[in-house]
Amino acid sequence: xxxxxxxxxxxxxxxxxxxxxxxxxxxxxxxxxxxxxxxxxxxxxxxxxxxxxxxxxxxxxxxxxxxxxxxxxxxxxxxxxxxxxxxxxxxxxxxxxxxxxxxxxxxxxxxxxxxxxxxxxxxxxxxxxxxxxxxxxxxxxxxxxxxxxxxxxxxxxxxxxxxxxxxxxxxxxxxxxxxxxxxxxxxxxxxxxxxxxxxxxxxxxxxxxxxxxxxxxxxxxxxxxxxxxxxxxxxxxxxxxxxxxxxxxxxxxxxxxxxxxxxxxxxxxxxxxxxxxxxxxxxxxxxxxxxxxxxxxxxxxxxxxxxxxxxxxxxxxxxxxxxxxxxx
Numbered sequence: 001x002x003x004x005x006x007x008x009x010x011x012x013x014x015x016x017x018x019x020x021x022x023x024x025x026x027x028x029x030x031x032x033x034x035x036x037x038x039x040x041x042x043x044x045x046x047x048x049x050x051x052x053x054x055x056x057x058x059x060x061x062x063x064x065x066x067x068x069x070x071x072x073x074x075x076x077x078x079x080x081x082x083x084x085x086x087x088x089x090x091x092x093x094x095x096x097x098x099x100x101x102x103x104x105x106x107x108x109x110x111x112x113x114x115x116x117x118x119x120x121x122x123x124x125x126x127x128x129x130x131x132x133x134x135x136x137x138x139x140x141x142x143x144x145x146x147x148x149x150x151x152x153x154x155x156x157x158x159x160x161x162x163x164x165x166x167x168x169x170x171x172x173x174x175x176x177x178x179x180x181x182x183x184x185x186x187x188x189x190x191x192x193x194x195x196x197x198x199x200x201x202x203x204x205x206x207x208x209x210x211x212x213x214x215x216x217x218x219x220x221x222x223x224x225x226x227x228x229x230x231x232x233x234x235x236x237x238x239x240x241x242x243x244x245x246x247x248x249x250x251x252x253x254x255x256x257x258x259x260x261x262x263x264x265x266x267x268x269x270x271x272x273x274x275x276x277x278x279x280x281x282x283x284x285x286x287x288x289x290x291x292x293x294x295x296x297x298x299x300x301x302x303x304x305x306x307x308x309x310x311x312x313x314x315x316x317x318x319x320x321x322x323x324x325x326x327x328x
Contacts, residue, residue, distance in 0.1 A: 022241065056174070120132050146228045148234050151241060154203040155325060156195035156210055157218040164190050177213045178310065180317035182324055196319045197252045198245065206252055227328040229285030237326070241288055243270045244322055247296050251315045263305070267297050289325035292318045 014213050061299065064245045158174055158181065160165040167190040171181045184191050197203035200221050207217040230237040250262040271294055296318035303311040 020066050024157040025283050029158065037322075041206075059294065076256070106181075146211065147314070148237055148241075150231050151224045151226070151323075152220050153195045153224060154200050155193045155220050155222055156203055156207045157220045158194045158215060161190045161192070165188075177215060178313065179213050179215055180208055180313050180320055182320035184224075184324060184327070191220075191222075193320055193323075195246045195252070195316050196323070198249045202252055202256075205256055209255060224323060224327050227285070228287065228324060229283055229325065229328055233286050234281070236274065239270065239277075240275055240293060240322070241326075242299075243267065243274065243293050244319060246270075247300065247315070248291060248319055250300050251296070251312050251319065255309065255312050255316075258307065258309070264297065264301050264304070267300075271297055285325050285328050289322055292322040292325060296322075 004115045025292045033293065038100045109123070158179075159167070159170050161170070164183065164185075167183045171183060171192055175181050179194050182193050184193060193217065194217065195203075197206050200219065203219040203221075209215045246267055250264075250267075254260050254262065264316070274290055278287055296315040299315035299318065302308075303315070
């Protein structure tokens with residue numbers, strides 16, 4: 001028998017107890033002693049007690065490099081601020097932004113205010129009115145009072161022609177019948193007129209009267225513009241227009257009503273005033289216009305005594321010639 005002491009064995013310590021392992025020479029397996037195997041099979045609590053160092057004052061601390069760092073914030077001015085720092089330095093950014101905005105806004109407001117004030121000062125500068133001399137005032141008043149408006153006339157028309165030659169041929173035929181005639185050019189057309197009245201209705205009646213002379217007649221309203229003869233003689237021409245209208249009324253009324261009478265004294269007074277104003281050195285057109293009116297007045301006066309219609313027709317001829325002198 002082998003000596004148990006000479007046998008090789010391994011001892012393990014489980015739950016504080018040493019357990020021997022027996023090596024069997026006939027087998028490569030390692031068997032635990034019978035009593036130990038039985039103990040292992042039993043459902044005993046195999047939990048074991050952990051053994052820790054007795055120094056209870058030591059505990060685990062993570063390395064310094066693993067500590068969580070608070071984030072940093074780059075504040076106005078380039079300085080780093082810790083959000084955990086509850087001091088008032090973190091308010092510097094919005095404070096300076098607001099201050100900067102206030103300064104800019106105030107500066108712009110002052111500039112705008114100065115600009116508006118300057119504009120008002122310029123607008124408020126009084127401008128002294130230019131007081132014209134008495135001579136200039138007088139000239140303006142005279143020019144305003146003596147402005148000649150276009151003359152509206154009511155005429156008996158004997159025809160309208162595209163050329164003057166055709167108008168003259170008809171004129172000769174009508175004149176041979178004892179009817180007054182005058183060619184006036186308007187808008188590149190040549191009109192042959194046979195008489196003058198004071199209204200469109202009266203010109204129609206006068207046309208019917210002249211038709212008895214076996215001529216073709218129409219009635220027409222026409223606006224004539226003053227010619228160069230009126231330049232510088234506006235006051236005289238305005239008086240002539242008044243005389244023309246009065247003489248036209250007298251002649252046309254008596255042609256239509258032979259028993260009618262006309263007071264010639266107002267005409268004679270107006271003609272005497274015109275004669276005093278139309279000097280010898282006056283323009284030829286102005287003197288011709290005055291002569292036409294003067295002769296017409298004399299013919300109407302002669303009719304008062306002779307009652308010859310030819311006198312009134314001749315007076316109409318002179319009134320038509322005055323219109324021609326007016327627009328020359």
